[in-house]
Amino acid sequence: MFKNARFYRLEAPFGANAAELEARLAGRRFRPCRPVETWTLGWSAPLGEDTAALVHGVGGCLLFCARKQERLLPSAAVSEALDERVADIETAESRDLGRPERRRLRDQIIAEMLPQAFTRSRRTLGYVDTEAGWLVIDAASEKQADEVVSLLRETLDTLPARPASPARGPSGILTAWLLSNEAPTDFIPGDACELRDAQERSSVVRCSGQDLGSEEILTHLRAGKEVVKLALEWDERLSFVLADDLSLRRLRVGDALLEEVDDGNDDPAARLDAEFAIMALQMRELITRLDALFGLAGEDSPDA
Numbered sequence: 001m002f003k004n005a006r007f008y009r010l011e012a013p014f015g016a017n018a019a020e021l022e023a024r025l026a027g028r029r030f031r032p033c034r035p036v037e038t039w040t041l042g043w044s045a046p047l048g049e050d051t052a053a054l055v056h057g058v059g060g061c062l063l064f065c066a067r068k069q070e071r072l073l074p075s076a077a078v079s080e081a082l083d084e085r086v087a088d089i090e091t092a093e094s095r096d097l098g099r100p101e102r103r104r105l106r107d108q109i110i111a112e113m114l115p116q117a118f119t120r121s122r123r124t125l126g127y128v129d130t131e132a133g134w135l136v137i138d139a140a141s142e143k144q145a146d147e148v149v150s151l152l153r154e155t156l157d158t159l160p161a162r163p164a165s166p167a168r169g170p171s172g173i174l175t176a177w178l179l180s181n182e183a184p185t186d187f188i189p190g191d192a193c194e195l196r197d198a199q200e201r202s203s204v205v206r207c208s209g210q211d212l213g214s215e216e217i218l219t220h221l222r223a224g225k226e227v228v229k230l231a232l233e234w235d236e237r238l239s240f241v242l243a244d245d246l247s248l249r250r251l252r253v254g255d256a257l258l259e260e261v262d263d264g265n266d267d268p269a270a271r272l273d274a275e276f277a278i279m280a281l282q283m284r285e286l287i288t289r290l291d292a293l294f295g296l297a298g299e300d301s302p303d304a
Contacts, residue, residue: 018057167295190231
């Protein structure tokens with residue numbers, strides 16, 4: 001269900017239940033772009049367009065979905081049309097067009113081309129864990145996640161949430177795991193990582209399908225490179241790539257847990273419901289574990 005995860009700590013209890021959150025999101029329900037709009041952003045059904053509910057609640061977690069639609073207007077096409085129109089005007093009037101006129105022409109061309117432009121939609125899932133006090137967004141980039149958080153904040157009028165801010169540097173801890181081959185017993189390093197020189201940030205080594213305990217990897221680490229991304233499996237329940245900002249990529253639920261979903265769930269919405277119930281519970285426990293290791297809320301706590 002979720003392929004990525006970015007964490008935001010709620011600084012106050014989330015005061016809305018599923019019905020109350022549904023009512024608020026309904027005021028910003030997604031609608032398609034109008035002819036002259038470049039993009040729109042609103043709330044959509046998290047269990048699929050065949051369902052109506054904007055919020056799905058399971059075990060104290062409220063699942064929602066933001067949908068963004070954009071009109072695809074290639075800049076090359078706009079530039080080509082602008083050059084043709086400028087050339088026609090300059091030839092007809094025997095003069096050069098200045099920058100203000102070119103800008104007005106460009107705006108005019110965009111307004112003319114937008115209604116015929118194709119559209120593209122992107123859905124971004126997220127959920128609020130009202131019991132643990134975390135907001136989780138399925139976004140590969142910080143910009144995409146912040147866009148959804150901003151929309152939620154605007155919809156609710158207030159949302160006291162801030163990104164996870166580790167008290168202890170993840171890069172140093174992940175580097176020590178590989179150097180000493182002593183990662184916690186519930187975390188098993190995978191076969192992929194990204195290493196970066198602490199002094200020369202442009203010096204990056206990306207490894208995939210390799211033994212991370214090999215002499216080649218250890219040589220890079222001894223030379224001063226640090227782990228900024230590391231593939232991990234946690235307790236045979238979740239696998240992911242953990243980054244130094246504590247975001248998760250390539251998130252996947254373990255096969256044993258997925259077997260519970262595969263048993264008799266032919267309905268897509270029912271399957272999504274089952275997947276979310278399993279994933280949200282595992283994520284709650286994983287966040288607790290990451291908090292113990294790194295201090296996600298920015299508060300130093302003893303290692304677990």
